[in-house]
Amino acid sequence: MFSPKESRRCSRELLSDIPLFNGLADSVTDQLLAASRVVSIPAHTQIFSVQSPVKEAFVLVRGTLRRSTRLAGEVEKTLELIQSPQLLAPGEVFGAERYTSQCESLGSSLILVIDAWRLRAIVQQDLPLSDRLIQLLALRLRSTECDVTSYHYGLSATQRVLDYLLAQGGEALKSAGETPVTLRPSKKMIAARLGITPESFSRCLRELIDLGLIVVDGRVLYIQNAALRDYENGNPERRMSFSRRERAEIIRPRKKLSAGALVNLCGRLRVLSQRLATSWAMIATGLPPAKYQVRLRALVGDFERVDKRLDGLALAPQVGERLQAVQAIWPAYREALLGSATPAEAAAVLGLSEKMLEATDAMTKAAELCGETPDAHYVNTAGRNRMISQRVCKLFLFWDWPGCEDLGEPALTESVREFARNLTELQQNSHGVAELALQLKEVDAQWQVFIASLLPDLSRARRTHHARVVFTEGERLLRLMDTTVKLYERLGK
Incomplete structure (x- = not known):
């Protein structure tokens, strides 16, 4: 798929930067190295397309990618905006013969390309790697269920924006200080991923700014970790949440300032x-x-x-x-x-x-x-x-x-x-x-x-x-x- 001139051998150090493959036994790492190559790709390059055979698995090392699919009427739906090192479309790599989604780079990116058949064989042989893969697929399933639920039950657009930002910041946010997040995709792309309009996305950011949960400086956004806690309802162990408001509540005059x-x-x-x-x-x-x-x-x-x-x-x-x-x-x-x-x-x-x-x-x-x-x-x-x-x-x-x-x-x-x-x-x-x-x-x-x-x-x-x-x-x-x-x-x- 990619020109040989763009490819080079994967190194042990680079493989260790990918959470899925870090810390595996030397023999397993050697097999992965033998089955892999590294590809540098420019912006707006297609990595795989719908219906292309799953002959190779792709892992983002650095960069920003967009994975999408096409719905009825040729409507394109953004499935993921990917910025952290991870295996792309794992459900398709291990559960399908052809890709059901497509993926392109939004900026210059570094991709690890692995022979899909050899990767599957390595996973079957190595229990720690197969355990990690099960956890990865379980997390994806949970994320999908949360996404489906959020569109139908009580989660506001503001909550979806906050959840997206927290996911970009990582699971282990500290209790204080701040966590920087760089929004490499455009607001339009992020809004499409969340199922809202760009205007709604901007309003949600403004609400989070006004509440002190985030500070925005250009494309860099700083999550204020301590401000995420729900002090007003007496439950600082829980993060703040934003439920959908009834229309009467939305138009009700604001209460007097404390x-x-x-x-x-x-x-x-x-x-x-x-x-x-x-x-x-x-x-x-x-x-x-x-x-x-x-x-x-x-x-x-x-x-x-x-x-x-x-x-x-x-x-x-x-x-x-x-x-x-x-x-x-x-x-x-x-x-x-x-x-x-x-x-x-x-x-x-x-x-x-x-x-x-x-x-x-x-x-x-x-x-x-x-x-x-x-x-x-x-x-x-x-x-x-x-x-x-x-x-x-x-x-x-x-x-x-x-x-x-x-x-x-x-x-x-x-x-x-x-x-x-x-x-x-x-x-x-x-x-x-x-x-x-x-x-x-x-x-x-x-x-x-x-x-x-x-x-x-x-x-x-x-x-x-x-x-x-x-x-x-x-x-x-x-x-x-x-x-x-x-x-x-x-x-x-």
């Missing part, structure tokens, strides 16, 4: 005030502007959406007055952010960012006092550290620009001290929730990495490279802190 949720919402403007300045500074530093200009405009939109939502709530007078103060500063700050991004304008942007920070912090503190609960206090304390993760990054980037020197070092030192104080307080008040304690431990570890990244060394002597390192570590800390804030909010309900 004290913690209001503090978190106000605190989002506070952290955004710093993220906006940080993104502006990345452009002014001289990094390729396209990426950070898109990020900056997205953050401007986020700020305005949160502001609009707060403006539509029945806020206590002391909170409403401080929101008006924020709104009075915003036009000038927005204009400065979207104007020229050079060090010459840095002092003006830095000054407005500090002014906006003061106004948003006053509003968030007012929301905490209105809440009159310890839970609101802890949400605000965690939210302060969320903001500090970005303020430290901002102060580092503005440090040596004209007119910014006086604020830099004193503010940076005090911010570092406050983060440590707040983190200690939070660690002493984790509500006895193991996942929250573990999340705070992850925060502490990433905080140390972030602080270390501020110090120059020979590997990042260039300002642009150093800025990128600090920005990246700050973003990781921000994601961990954002989940921490959300956990305190949910535990307070």
